[in-house]
Each structure stands twice: as structure tokens, then as C-alpha cells.
Amino acid sequence: MKIEKYKNFDLTDEEVFHTVIENFELGRPDLDELKAFAGRNPRNRSRFCLHRSVNDRVHEMIIAHPKGAYVRPHKHVGKAESMLILEGEADYFLFDDSGSVESVVEMSALGMGKPFYKKTAPSEYHSFLIRSEWLIFLEVTAGPFNKIETVFPSWAPQDEEVQQVDQYMKNRFAVLGNTSKPQVSHTEKLI
Ligand SMILES: [Fe+2]
Numbered sequence: 001m002k003i004e005k006y007k008n009f010d011l012t013d014e015e016v017f018h019t020v021i022e023n024f025e026l027g028r029p030d031l032d033e034l035k036a037f038a039g040r041n042p043r044n045r046s047r048f049c050l051h052r053s054v055n056d057r058v059h060e061m062i063i064a065h066p067k068g069a070y071v072r073p074h075k076h077v078g079k080a081e082s083m084l085i086l087e088g089e090a091d092y093f094l095f096d097d098s099g100s101v102e103s104v105v106e107m108s109a110l111g112m113g114k115p116f117y118k119k120t121a122p123s124e125y126h127s128f129l130i131r132s133e134w135l136i137f138l139e140v141t142a143g144p145f146n147k148i149e150t151v152f153p154s155w156a157p158q159d160e161e162v163q164q165v166d167q168y169m170k171n172r173f174a175v176l177g178n179t180s181k182p183q184v185s186h187t188e189k190l191i
Helices: 028-039 162-177
Strands: 009-011 016-019 046-049 058-066 081-087 089-095 101-108 117-120 125-130 134-142
Touching: 028 046, 028 058, 028 134, 081 089, 081 101, 089 134, 125 134, 125 162
Parallel strands: 016 046
Antiparallel strands: 009 016, 046 058, 058 134, 081 117, 081 134, 089 101, 089 125
């Protein structure tokens, strides 16, 4: 049976639930439900949008991604973004405009010993690799959402380019294989 609603959320897209009210709370069981929804989707991803409209001035999303998910490097023109990890571990990358890695930060949920919060300045290319079975995180940015403000570089493959994505992921994990410190800087080319 197709799910169309979860509590105060309407399913507005295969992967996206949007709240329909302003007063609500979420707990651990809701994150488990989010993972369950994600696990049934073709891309194994799902999110709760905690804002009611794409036109809202604050956009908050709780997002579930599985291990191995490809998050195509991108930047948000004129908008900062923050990530707060609720479950799991990830390596957060910043890139310069040509695709060289500027920094990698090993992150984990609060209590797991690594930074749990990352703020990224406007117009910085970023991405992350997931080290745990699932990564669940709160993402916050300014609205309204405007698709053209999210820019994808030519040096990072599109989601559909399966072989290139596979190579990209191998290259990224190869970089991480050389890291032992919580934060390192690299200056190698991407692909
Ligand atoms: Fe982003």
C-alpha cells in the first residue's frame, strides 16, 4: 500500500514528506520510520521537510541517506547551509571551484567523539561520504528554495552517470584511506 501521510507530514514526492502544521515534535521513533521509508525507495533516501512551503524563509530538513549514497558536490549561491548529525558518521568535503579538495572533516553524531555540526559558507562546493549504515542529519538553510541557486560543477559526475560516480566514490574513499587525523587538508584533483 502506498504511503501518502505520516503523522503531520504529507508525502509530496517519492522521497519527501512536508509538514502541514507548525507545532509538532519528533523523536527517535520518527527517525526510525524515516529510515524505513528510505529503505523502501529506489534511491534509499527520504526526508522530512520541517517547513510548510518552499517559500518559507527558513528551510529545515531531517534527511536519511544510506551508506554509499552519492551526494553530488554542489554549492548554494548566496546561501549558507548547516548540518547537524543526529545518527551516524560522515566525512564532509569542501572543494575549490576546480574540484580540488580543500578540507575533509570527520563528523559523527553528538556523543560519538567527533564534530556533530558543520556550517558551510555560501557558494562553497561541498559534499560528504557516509561511513555508517545510515546518516540522519538536520539541514538548515535560508528559503525560499530556488533551483537555480544550487549549482553542480562539471567536474563531479551526474547521478545517472553510474560508472563515473563509481570511480568518483573510489577516488574519494582512496583519499580518506590516507587520513588519520580528525581534520586534514588535501590538494589533489578529483577525477
Ligand atoms: Fe548543500
